[in-house]
Amino acid sequence: MKRSIGVLLLGIWLIFTGLAHLLHLSFSGMGTIMAVIATVAGVLLIMGL
Secondary structure, eight states: OOOOHHHHHHHHHHHHHHHHHHHTOOOTTHHHHHHHHHHHHHHHHHHTO
């Protein structure tokens, strides 16, 4: 079963977001990193990669 890069990035984003909220994790630049991962995952999913 081949997984696309977009789905993999989306999974990483979802796991990291969930853990950050559950464990109250935060660091400088976290919002920017999460936004970049979400944007890249969305673009790759739309492109079908």
